[in-house]
Amino acid sequence: xxxxxxxxxxxxxxxxxxxxxxxxxxxxxxxxxxxxxxxxxxxxxxxxxxxxxxxxxxxxxxxxxxxxxxxxxxxxxxxxxxxxxxxxxxxxxxxxxxxxxxxxxxxxxxxxxxxxxxxxxxxxxxxxxxxxxxxxxxxxxxxxxxxxxxxxxxxxxxxxxxxxxxxxxxxxxxxxxxxxxxxxxxxxxxxxxxxxxxxxxxxxxxxxxxxxxxxxxxxxxxxxxxxxx
Amino acid sequence: xxxxxxxxxxxxxxxxxxxxxxxxxxxxxxxxxxxxxxxxxxxxxxxxxxxxxxxxxxxxxxxxxxxxxxxxxxxxxxxxxxxxxxxxxxxxxxxxxxxxxxxxxxxxxxxxxxxxxxxxxxxxxxxxxxxxxxxxxxxxxxxxxxxxxxxxxxxxxxxxxxxxxxxxxxxxxxxxxxxxxxxxxxxxxxxxxxxxxxxxxxxxxxxxxxxxxxxxxxxxxxxxxxxxx
Numbered sequence: 001x002x003x004x005x006x007x008x009x010x011x012x013x014x015x016x017x018x019x020x021x022x023x024x025x026x027x028x029x030x031x032x033x034x035x036x037x038x039x040x041x042x043x044x045x046x047x048x049x050x051x052x053x054x055x056x057x058x059x060x061x062x063x064x065x066x067x068x069x070x071x072x073x074x075x076x077x078x079x080x081x082x083x084x085x086x087x088x089x090x091x092x093x094x095x096x097x098x099x100x101x102x103x104x105x106x107x108x109x110x111x112x113x114x115x116x117x118x119x120x121x122x123x124x125x126x127x128x129x130x131x132x133x134x135x136x137x138x139x140x141x142x143x144x145x146x147x148x149x150x151x152x153x154x155x156x157x158x159x160x161x162x163x164x165x166x167x168x169x170x171x172x173x174x175x176x177x178x179x180x181x182x183x184x185x186x187x188x189x190x191x192x193x194x195x196x197x198x199x200x201x202x203x204x205x206x207x208x209x210x211x212x213x214x215x216x217x218x219x220x221x222x223x224x225x226x227x228x229x
Numbered sequence: 230x231x232x233x234x235x236x237x238x239x240x241x242x243x244x245x246x247x248x249x250x251x252x253x254x255x256x257x258x259x260x261x262x263x264x265x266x267x268x269x270x271x272x273x274x275x276x277x278x279x280x281x282x283x284x285x286x287x288x289x290x291x292x293x294x295x296x297x298x299x300x301x302x303x304x305x306x307x308x309x310x311x312x313x314x315x316x317x318x319x320x321x322x323x324x325x326x327x328x329x330x331x332x333x334x335x336x337x338x339x340x341x342x343x344x345x346x347x348x349x350x351x352x353x354x355x356x357x358x359x360x361x362x363x364x365x366x367x368x369x370x371x372x373x374x375x376x377x378x379x380x381x382x383x384x385x386x387x388x389x390x391x392x393x394x395x396x397x398x399x400x401x402x403x404x405x406x407x408x409x410x411x412x413x414x415x416x417x418x419x420x421x422x423x424x425x426x427x428x429x430x431x432x433x434x435x436x437x438x439x440x441x442x443x444x445x446x447x448x449x450x451x452x453x454x455x456x457x458x
Contacts, residue, residue, distance in 0.1 A: 117405055134407070136424055136441075136448030155446045158424065176346055178363070181407040195365055195387065212365075217384045219365030 020122060022059045022066040022104040023095055025088050026052055028074045032109070034186045038228045047204055051184060053078075054111040054199035061115035062122055064104055069095065088153050096146040103146035107139050111193060111201035112179040120175055127170035131180040132158040140180050143170075187229035190221045249351060251288045251295040251333040252324055254317050255281055257303045261338070263415045267457045276433055280413060282307075283340040283428035290344035291351055293333055298324060317382050325375040332375035336368050340422060340430035341408040349404055356399035360409040361387040369409050372399075416458035419450045 030041055031048040039047060052068075056078045059066050066079040069091040074081055084091035092105060104122065106113070121129045121142045128149075131140035136156040143149045148168060152160045165172045182192045184201075193202055194212050209224040221229040259270055260277040268276060281297075285307045288295050295308040298320040303310055313320035321334060333351065335342070350358045350371045357378075360369035365385040372378045377397060381389045394401045411421050413430075422431055423441050438453040450458040 114405075132407070132425065134411075135420055155443055156441070156448050176343075176406050176408045178361070178407045178410040179405045182363075191364055196361065212385075214384055219385050 020062075020064045020102055020104065021099070022064045022106055023069060023092060024052065024055060024059070024066055024079070024106055024108050025069045025091060026074065026108045027071045029072050032185070038187050038190075038223055043208065047201065047208075048108065050204045051111040051201045052108040054197075054201050055106060055108050055113055057199065058113045058115050058118055059104070059106065062118045064118075064122075067095070068108075089151055092153075093150045096149055096151070099146040102142065102144045103149075105141040105143075105151065107133075107183055109183045109185065110139055110180055111184060111199055112182060112196050113140075114179060114198065117177050117179045120177065121180075124173040124175075126173040128165050129173045129175050130158070130161055130165075131175045131177055133183050134181050137183070139183055140175070187221065190229060191219055194221065195219070249291075249293045249331055249333065250328070251293045251335055252298055252321060253281065253284060253288070253295055253308065253335055253337050254298045254320060255303065255337045256300045258301050261414070267416050267419075267452055272437065276430065276437075277337065279433045280340040280430045281337040283426075283430050284335060284337055284342055286428065287342045287344050287347055288333070288335065291347045293347075293351075296324070297337075318380055321382075322379045325378055325380070328375040331371065331373045332378075334370040334372075334380065336362075336412055338412045338414065339368055339409055340413060340428055341411060341425050342369075343408060343427065346406050346408045349406065350409075353402040353404075355402040357394050358402045358404050359387070359390055359394075360404045360406055362412050363410050366412070368412055369404070416450065419458060420448055423450060424448070 028045065028049070030045070032044045035044055056066055060078060068074065068076055068079050068081045069084050070081055071085060073083060082095070084094065096103060121131065121140055124142060127144050129142040130138060133139040136158050138153060138157040138161050141151065141161060150164065152164065162172060179196065182189060184190065184193055190205060190210060191212070194205055194210065211222050213220055213222050215227065220227050257274065257278070259274070261273045264273055285295055289307060297303065297305055297308050297310045298313050299310055300314060302312060311324070313323060325332060350360065350369055353371060356373050358371040359367060362368040365387050367382060367386040367390050370380065370390060379393065381393065391401060408425065411418060413419065413422055419434060419439060420441070423434055423439065440451050442449055442451050444456065449456050
């Protein structure tokens with residue numbers, strides 16, 4: 001492991017992170033491209049920001065502070081911001097060795113996350129808790145000794161993270177949560193958010209012409225009256 | 230409410246159900262038609278039965294006994310069987326008024342259900358616990374006074390069941406569980422089962438040529454080498 005550099009926060013230089021600090025990777029420009037068929041780029045940027053806001057809000061209500069790992073310039077009142085232009089794994093693996101306390105790594109597209117669901121993660125007795133994403137990804141990791149851990153996102157990252165934990169001899173608790181397993185990537189994911197969301201992301205959808213409707217006995221999503229999922 | 234008839238079990242006439250008894254609706258003939266593109270009818274019947282077995286196993290491990298509400302003749306060692314040829318709602322609503330104890334209503338296509346996930350449902354302090362299905366359905370209901378409750382499955386039944394509870398003045402706990410929210414209906418649902426399943430349904434898939442593979446950085450399901458989801 002290389003010498004751990006000081007995190008270069010946007011707002012301040014911080015040498016020691018607080019207990020239960022969250023890392024939230026975030027892409028401010030042209031995010032959520034799989035929603036491009038139903039939202040303009042500007043809308044996707046706004047929607048991604050609103051989802052992020054819901055995640056930060058849930059994180060802060062558990063008592064955690066948060067740092068965004070942003071791919072480009074970004075201002076946020078509720079979290080620290082570190083600009084990291086490299087890939088997702090490189091950015092997180094740059095931050096982890098600098099932790100001297102447990103770390104929560106949570107994706108920014110989990111707007112159904114509630115403080116209660118996060119508490120299930122943070123209260124684990126294991127060395128690590130993980131919430132798989134639907135389809136084999138990893139949505140949330142909580143690791144008590146992040147300085148020895150590293151992440152490998154993309155693809156079947158859930159299996160990979162379990163393997164990494166095993167290689168490190170860590171005990172792992174798998175958290176069974178629909179709210180945190182459902183990341184919002186595709187139009188069809190909007191159904192769950194519109195049904196189960198409590199925060200601003202759900203409101204944003206309704207304010208922008210999205211609605212739930214019934215078709216052939218199934219719940220579908222429409223935008224301005226047209227079915228999109 | 231009409232006079233409550235005695236349940237006509239396949240194996241025995243039972244007048245009073247046991248504490249924490251589960252109702253599991255089950256269709257033995259031509260089930261899971263949305264899997265028809267990847268399984269023959271015979272395979273779907275076998276697979277549905279194996280999934281049912283996993284659900285019954287989880288239910289029994291929590292201490293519950295179970296009754297299957299079957300649409301046609303069926304034999305089961307691990308559960309009582311009542312043959313009910315009417316629709317799903319009619320069959321359950323025929324059974325509920327006969328309960329004098331809390332009732333668990335659980336679908337047979339939830340093979341990722343574990344005893345631990347069910348315990349979260351059964352230990353609720355509310356009058357009722359519900360696990361929504363992905364897409365607006367209802368996968369599990371636990372209701373402490375089933376004799377006054379009725380179900381309305383199909384479509385946006387999750388919202389309907391919350392409305393029914395509200396009309397009855399019941400307190401409701403919503404259980405946040407990926408394992409129980411993910412019902413196996415379509416080929417794409419097999420991904421989750423193959424990743425997270427522990428029971429025989431997962432084994433059955435592997436034994437019948439289904440496998441996980443990576444394509445464009447995403448986890449997909451193949452059968453005999455061909456991508457199906």
